[in-house]
Amino acid sequence: MLACARIGAAHSVVFGGFSADALATRIQDADAKVVITSDGGYRRGKPSALKPAVDEAVARVDDVRHVLVVRRTGQEVAWTEGRDVWWHEVVDRQPAEHTPEAFDAEHPLFILYTSGTTGKPKGILHTSGGYLTQTAYTHHAVFDLKPETDVYWCTADVGWVTGHSYIVYGPLANGATQVMYEGTPDTPHQGRFWEIVQKYGVSILYTAPTAIRTFMKWGDEIPAKFDLSSLRVLGSVGEPINPEAWIWYRKNIGADTTPVVDTWWQTETGAMMISPLPGVTAAKPGSAQTPLPGISATVVDDEANEVPNGGGGYLVLTEPWPSMLRTIWGDDQRFIDTYWSRFEGKYFAGDGAKKDDDGDIWLLGRVDDVMLVSGHNISTTEVESALVSHPSVAEAAVVGATDETTGQAIVAFVILRGTAAESEDLAGELRNHVGATLGPIAKPKRVLPVAELPKTRSGKIMRRLLRDVAENRQLGDVTTLTDSTVMDLIQAKLPSAPSED
Template identity: 50%
Template structure:
């Protein structure tokens, strides 16, 4: 990929940004022109935010994997595409060139076809961070199957919901996975989920731990058996620019996860452009995004963005704290990583360790640091910039969402201004605005408001799978003719944006979003629970912790036993990442006379800020607030 569209100076940024606002279609057309298309598009953009209906590069024909792999083979065939570093530093790492990745993807694609997958079929992937996960994702895209990756920490119940919503025909999984000092039986979780998933016809199992697992005859096959006699060539399916590329499930403010749909053409253009510019990627860089492919960051900035750019991307199976707190920095030194992209949660966890865990490594190779998943607090920003970046690496604090497909607001490394805990400026092609509660735009600086986007961009969500109305209600109905992000933001005197968090009932735990309704629904499954309310509160490591207020049928004999049971229920229904940090047993919840729970009050109590709870006299039972305050954990 040439870097003709890489912005090198602040002046170039200002020019590009102005062009993208004056004529967005011409701006994106010129970038899209640099990709390999089987047929050029007929119409660049058609949109309205009422329905919503957004179509980019209509009539254009392409395959994203030809742009990730085939077009690099002549010039970069022997260049490293993926470096895989295992969980255990004693196990050998594996390196794959572009030619090798191309062959592995074609082989995996042929295995999928051999097992009945066709263009348009949905394939769910529940796998650890092993090379086959990357090959599986690209293999689906190669043959036009829609991939839906489910993070391999979700429970069987959460997996079944996603499989059924997508109507998946096939599951790709592994026998087990390594996570730090633990080994987890992945296939067993899949088997449990599949007791409730009638659409699934085949399960392909990749061997990782060498465990004996239950294989259902006629349904389950081993990948290593299937791949033995397939070709290393597989023609790429011709896709329309607006054909579905993938579905990725994200939590909404209701209990049911929603399947965010991204399409082939626009997502491709967005992923490459944002990757190249935000990180100022150069041909010799070794780039490492620590995200799991189960999250959108792993899709766009571990796989698609880097491979579209012909980059070398590092994929890590492990966790930041195993075998010790220096693991990230050991990997950086081992491979000479130049660009490092991780989450504030990881940074805060490592801050809590001994500073020698960082100082024992040189980290001289680093040129750019990135942060993703949630707003990074100033203390973590300074620690990261000082101790990891040695105050010489620009730090890009990237704001974006599963729904936006790629980075929207961020410093461009070393090019545009950087300010601690600020996402700073929108990328060219992105038009953010702040609005007040009635939807009027706030144009001046030094203000706070709800963050909206007023014009479409190629990588944006098209629909929520199987339920278009939900997409309209979630993102386009709050403010007329605007995409509402659900986030509040401040704009400083220089026009730099700072994201201040969700304005709806969504909690951001370690960069992963959970709807409060989803967690409450899980808690309420416990036989002793009548009702619950969940809010987020500031957490030193995770950004936000989960605080649950629970009403029980009777006073529990042992509160700690009940708490343990509730946590078990949440883990079973959603997964460990959603378990509550604090569970307070209460006799009632602050409700309005119409029965609405006043979460604002619960949030303040959870935050320990009870001095200004506002007027509680309108509540159905104002006394309940005092009782909750006194029992606060």
């Protein structure tokens, strides 16, 4: 990535778990000339092949001149003479010195594809100057970075924007010492993350709510076995964090003393936009709180009027920011339609939000994750947080399914904590728990205990697929799921689930 930036070649990093299909559409859309891959990578201690998907993808496109292959696992690979080149053979014979060239601040730095709710993935274009400015500044300010003494660890994959901004560009620009980990949190054992924190004296940890909820499910005793006293700032990224998970994270990982920074931003924004500042902001579990200095964000209603404190609506950005996306690669019209058409002169992120009585911002998830039940807007995030606050529930995903009576009915899929048993009474108990927490209107109509939830490879719950199941529809695209068999299990289970009727 850094070598590409140095010679002014835009890079487009694709997550290693993607299929040949997904890879081919991205190569084609970006009109890529060179693909860099390796023979394989390691997952759960075993080599997993990468090049076969590349070979299949490149066979479907016209303009790729070379495939540069890093030898990593030493496994057998198919070889296309004239096109495929071994990294070590080319790189080893280059001079050690390279004179960098200067590029304009608006020179394209990278294209990163993000899934569109409809249609093909969108190639988000970021440029050099503004992007680097904001990733470096936010990484320094939000984590209170002390480059001389901190050991920083962001657990994201480099193939997602969090990895680009907070593993590669921000931390390296700031001279941070950091941990990079290839592997899963449960290999060779479920304490793997905490073992790494203890071993390297990690002082700043940046991870995702989906990981935190998984650790909750595994039990408090696992992190308790390790010395986590080096940690001084904890961060959360990827989706709104439920208060219950926030409190668990601070208590079990942060010894009830560390600040937790819940950061809101997107592939499109390039860098953090809304976040508490450690030691500055009085924390509120579950809230991203305030726009960072220089960022103008607010919540508006359907008519684009700013809502008063206590009101809810749509999150918008009202002034430009340095690391903003410049367009959707090759599709300026889609860029305008997607982000700028809903509210004139404002960037609409696609997220619902509310302001509390102090004017702090609480994210409510994607607008298509807001359910309309009997005329009430109910956020899936709030119902999920209510479910997770019950001692039997480790993780929850909630969708609105079409309902003749109420418009939408709330259907909840829950993963139970290790010790909880599935029983006839549990569904009723969970329904009442949500009713007591949020009010009777928010009670799920159906509650289904499941073993796993369908997640994308970046850990986001695919509520769209759960909606398909809840409405007995043919499943949509499952190519970005980590494990598509999860859906078969859920579908098989659905008919037997008791409904409150």
